[in-house]
Amino acid sequence: MRFLGFLARRVVGIVAVMIGVSVITFAISHVIPADPAVAALGDHATADQITAFRAEYHLDRPLAEQYLTYVGGLLHGDLGRSIRTRRAVADDLADSFPATLELSFAALLAAIAVGIPSGVWSAVFRGRLPDFVVRLLALIGGSIPVFWLGLIVIGLGYYQLGWFPGGGRIDLFVDPPPTRTGLFVVDSLLTGDLTALRSSLLHLVLPALTLGYFSTALIARMTRSSMLEVLGQDYIRTARAKGLRERVVIFRHGLRNALIPTVTIIGLTFGSLLSGAVLTETIFSWPGLGRYATASAVSLDFPAVLGVTLLAAVVYPLANLAVDVAYYWLDPRTQRG
Amino acid sequence: MSIRHRSVVFAAALLVAAACAPATSPGGASATATPSASAGGAASTLVWYADVSDLISLDPAVAYEFSGVLLAHNVYETLVKFEGADLSTIKPSLAQSWDIKDSGASWDVTFKLKSGGKFASGNALSADDVVYSFQRAIKLNKSPAFLFTDIAQLKAESIKATDPSTVVVSLPKTASPQGFLSILTFTIGGIVDSKDVKAKETGGDSGSGYLLDHSSGSGPYVVDHWTKNSEVLLKSNPNYSGTKPPLGGVLVKHVPESTNQQFALERGDADLARNLGAQQIAALQGKPGVATTSGNSLQLVYVGMNVTVKPLDNVNVREALRTAVDYDGIVKDLLKGNAKKVQGIVPAGLAGYNESTPFQADVAKAQSLMKQANQDKVTLELLVPTGPAPGGVAWADLAAKLQADWAKIGVTVNIKQTTQADLLTTYRAQKGQLVMILWGPDFPDPDANVGPFTDYKAKSIAYRNGWDDKIADKGREAALITDTSKRAAAYKDITDYVLHNGPYVILYQPTEPFGLRSNVKGFVWSPMDWTDFASISK
Incomplete structure (x- = not known):
């Protein structure tokens, strides 16, 4: 029983770590001074394509909303879709x-x-x-x-x-x-x-x-x-x-x-x-x-x-x-x- | 150690020994090969080592990355094509002939299909497949779709099959018919087996889920499998209507490290290696069993000069900057010959290429031009991407060379290095002063360069440099000329004008080095960033 209690405490710890890591990583990856839309679409992309890309990845929303959308997906086992490979991140x-x-x-x-x-x-x-x-x-x-x-x-x-x-x-x-x-x-x-x-x-x-x-x-x-x-x-x-x-x-x-x-x-x-x-x-x-x-x-x-x-x-x-x-x-x- | 423990260790050792025992030369693929039925064995398979981390999809309506385009090109046939490295003459492919007619309201391009065309599935290829393929690309609206919808201004209803072997495509009078033909040589013009793909559709995806890693074309090869992050195997199409390819398979192996590619080539594990740097190419020289070659690309490495920034608004200052650069030194010393000296806005290999190269480190002339512009000391910022530039030199080294060349005429350049994404954000917003970057045309037609480099309204390169010039009208007119010789003459005038008036210092056109085994024959690299695997033997 003591061992099971120990395990339970560690699992709770892992969840807490995941929440902390997700907040920090999300914040860092969204404040770096480069635009993922430009990086993904390249030199030839039109302004319309960039706007559409931002909307598709919710980049046009406030950061807190983006995070909540992401966490909402996580709770359903959805890690989102990779910009580079266009596949589900979970599959990758x-x-x-x-x-x-x-x-x-x-x-x-x-x-x-x-x-x-x-x-x-x-x-x-x-x-x-x-x-x-x-x-x-x-x-x-x-x-x-x-x-x-x-x-x-x-x-x-x-x-x-x-x-x-x-x-x-x-x-x-x-x-x-x-x-x-x-x-x-x-x-x-x-x-x-x-x-x-x-x-x-x-x-x-x-x-x-x-x-x-x-x-x-x-x-x-x-x-x-x-x-x-x-x-x-x-x-x-x-x-x-x-x-x-x-x-x-x-x-x-x-x-x-x-x-x-x-x-x-x-x-x-x-x-x-x-x-x-x-x-x-x-x-x-x-x-x-x-x-x-x-x-x-x-x-x-x-x-x-x-x-x-x-x-x-x-x-x-x-x-x-x-x-x-x-x-x-x-x-x-x-x-x- | 107890007897039980010892027996477990012994059994494990025996198993490992049994597994390893037959190995004679594990380094060589052929030495240890247990040929898989699908691959057809090492002797009849071309092993191509390359960095294919960009691979997203093998679907011709989706692929727009180097690796995807290379593979899709060998799996799908197009109505028309360029042969080998020559991009100046469009040749028949699935279409035996075509005709461009001015019908008043539109250009009508009529294609007559060859008879006997067949897909890998055995289904006959007809005009309905062409209509389906083009409409599918428009409907999917993925990365290359803009070539159809924006450049050719195609709509789904513009494509019609008038009989089983005739397709008519109607283009608006503002679109370039020659440009459209060039677009059709690209993979987005690849024809898919409509019966097969329709059967594979799920959830209205037009079969894109299936074609992501399968094939349904009529080309010399079919996709056997794609193991993500590892390899793609093509095998020959038994129903191919053209000449049977000499090699039964092509294994494209993802090997990102160039030294590893070099080692594998020397040991005979790889037949061809794509991403070799100058160091690896030098190391391969004189080695037995290997050879090196190079192919042209259509990229141009250039410096954009923002004319909204003083004194870059002065044409003499721009001409002075162009005149002072040591282009030969860049090509010979920095790039070790992995580039061609090109100074016009249309690269060598495309129709409309202007061979004129009037600039070469003429300091006296450049100083005189600065004097005419009443400029003696100028300070400008040069934005430069991080990492390597095409041709194998670091962007930073190129920038340092320009800094040294321009210092000789009193122009002080402060180099600011940043990621390409960050640089593009600044450049797009007209906030750069001098910006060094590369450009590659979207489709193999001079309009794909002349448009962006001259047309301010296109919001591309001319816009980013704040250059709004009347030459754009001539560019738009040239795009619509259907007579190829008249068109070439028009582009000569335009490129001559931009050469001395535009806001660009075109530095070079890179070439791409390859290493190959000496027994590999028939390899020709197209500036479209592909090769015809079907012409390679070993």
Whole structure:
């Protein structure tokens, strides 16, 4: 019951965040000094066409009225119609979000799989060569621009070595798996399509590494510092004094306790992966939300920008919720309230 | 790790290994290809890499963006057409002949259709399909509809089928018959299968929901599928009445990053790449298996001079600004040759193009003109868009070049960079002083440039620069001339006049670079921003 109450409070929080985000985004997107009608219709549009466009998108109404119209649509599940693609924003998001979700999950998995062991390794070998290597790589990961990294990764992994595909979600001449979730890897598994599975996994490697490098660095550094703190605790000394094997001391007694701050970082990282995928998606021709958001922002497509922002406003708190649930499992003290 | 955990990890590893094992060269599309039945395989499919983020619809009555027009052009046939890159001579297509008759109250344009025309569905193509297609475009009233309703001044009742192979279109005497023929070469003139489209109508949408991502035409290709934000696959039309295309399919892949396009081209994954910058084109030079080429565009990059702002009202000041610019330097150094030096208001490739280029960095002459205008020190604001200009140079770099050139004749230019939408808002309101921007004609006819550049009442470019000149009357007259040689002579006079009197510094006409595999043959880029996929082989 305590857990359900906790969940209910978080859901109310998400709704509050969405309202706040919608107000702020709506206000910002409508006060920027450029005209969406001119941006959409271009140089050749007549004054009549611009007037008609404004009326169609309610741009000729007071801002408060525009907002209420928009919220009225939202309550009916209508996110509006994109100025750029002329499609329902909800349909556009449904097309592009699974691709970003898949890429972000892959990047996060890679970051966890590499980041946590590296952090542990670095802490255990503190001040020695492995520690130096991990810290150096983490420093590079934290400071390298994604766009540059992407070009290097694609230049090496695709252009020079030819080990991985250069872009897209699946090979040009391989049919995507039938849609179940929109995640190609999951859909390939569900439908038993091994050709599509192989292709979609290979296509994930380079963009996931690129997108996940920063998170890997972050997770490694956080794991290292919390491991160092934990390994200095009395109970670790006690565990060693009891004669437990070093592996058991480090992983069972050390890592589990050190993971709590790392989980926080993982949750925050997942949110930033979703929004940080813009450049990675552009470099790797990944048909995801980031590219949709960029194209929408450039063309002043405010219904689409609002849709993307609201989606992010849902995803971020959900990621935080997942972190809290993980806390609940990792740290029994939180279960006592 | 428990046995249960180990077995799960092992099973997962096995599955991934099984999935990845057969991969030999994942980089190459052909190496890993499992040819889909619809695509016809890599060998018979042209793989075209381009940024197609502008794609909104494949419907010929709706498409007005580069990518949509390119695809619709290859799926729908028009009554008349231009062949290849030549936009000076209109050729027969679905119509075997046409005739323009002055019937007193109107121009009557009569088209005789070729016999044996057939749609991809197998339905015969008749005059009723032409009437339906044109009336549908007017009814839908989407982006390109103004070409019919405003430029050609067409009404639904102006289009009639007098027999199954004859269509008569009546134009008001104020519309240009030659201009109308040019419009018909564009995708809005594409003929749709009326029986098929009527069957696909939902909620009175004239089938636009269906034609958004399907096709119903008679062209060499049909739309197989469009995966949003990813790709469009065309495959050859089995019922095409013309010569069967050498390639069974065309895969247009959305790849926005130009370096990625270059890599894919070099590795043989792409056959053609459209959005390569000067850097990528330079990198491709001398590489085995690849080649580069370029195509003309109809765009003009120019500076508008607002004559309501002093001293730009003085024709000598305007002439001095034109005279001082180093056009050759812009084309050769800034644009690395990706442009043509054009100084008239009609671009090369269109009828009415004026080859005269009298201006080239003549500082002494420009200073003398400033002196005649009693101007020695002038300060003006130059509005410039953000981002890259056509031809691959940054707008800001172009502006800096102009600033340096004009400083030599005592004209100080303050550059103000802003988004294109913001710039256009200022420009439209006649609030700019010097405005650098581009213009591309709406349809391939000199009237599409001469009208906007000369006619103040059209509220287009001449209006934005406050230039209300009597030359507009000659422009309107020239549009209505049906004799092509007389029309060309009229446009020569007009463009000569604007060259020295108008409020424009026409900087250049950009060309578009392409990278292609060496085995790709028959690629010709039309300045209409399309190519005939059916003429390409590999």
